[in-house]
Amino acid sequence: MPSADVLSPSARERCPCGSGMRLASCCGPFHGGEPAPTPETLMRSRYSAFALGLHDYLRDTWHPSTRPTALDLDASSRWVRLEVLDHGQDGNKGRVHFRATFREGKRWGVLEESSRFVYEAGRWVYLDGTPSVTRLKPGRNDACPCGSGRKFKSCCAC
Numbered sequence: 001m002p003s004a005d006v007l008s009p010s011a012r013e014r015c016p017c018g019s020g021m022r023l024a025s026c027c028g029p030f031h032g033g034e035p036a037p038t039p040e041t042l043m044r045s046r047y048s049a050f051a052l053g054l055h056d057y058l059r060d061t062w063h064p065s066t067r068p069t070a071l072d073l074d075a076s077s078r079w080v081r082l083e084v085l086d087h088g089q090d091g092n093k094g095r096v097h098f099r100a101t102f103r104e105g106k107r108w109g110v111l112e113e114s115s116r117f118v119y120e121a122g123r124w125v126y127l128d129g130t131p132s133v134t135r136l137k138p139g140r141n142d143a144c145p146c147g148s149g150r151k152f153k154s155c156c157a158c
Contacts, residue, residue, distance in 0.1 A: 016051035017044035039094025039117035040087040042124045051079040063125045078103045081147040092119040108136035
């Protein structure tokens with residue numbers, strides 16, 4: 001039987017990473033300072049940080065050699081779906097290939113990235129990635145890009 005954390009938390013309490021768990025028992029502990037145990041877990045917690053606007057967490061989990069001096073994040077972006085396509089680790093190196101769907105006003109897009117991570121000083125950190133952004137133009141009868149399984153017109157087209 002699934003744990004109580006997986007059983008239908010409200011959308012407000014649900015972790016943005018798509019695990020179906022409550023934020024407090026999923027990515028929340030990592031946002032609070034607990035080290036992520038795997039590159040995939042770190043990537044999921046970073047996605048959640050983007051969705052929640054936790055800029056300090058993003059900077060703190062970025063390798064110092066590649067960390068930007070300032071984060072230029074678009075406040076109008078609403079991150080709505082995360083799909084992990086592939087992941088793995090070999091010693092102190094890790095990789096995660098993911099697809100993140102976002103919405104900016106009425107425009108939709110997908111960020112796909114192959115990310116690299118390293119394990120240093122007892123923590124996984126994001127090193128860099130190869131991103132590509134594609135714009136989406138969902139039709140009214142297409143599946144909604146948010147991943148709900150409903151038609152776009154019945155879900156996020158409003």
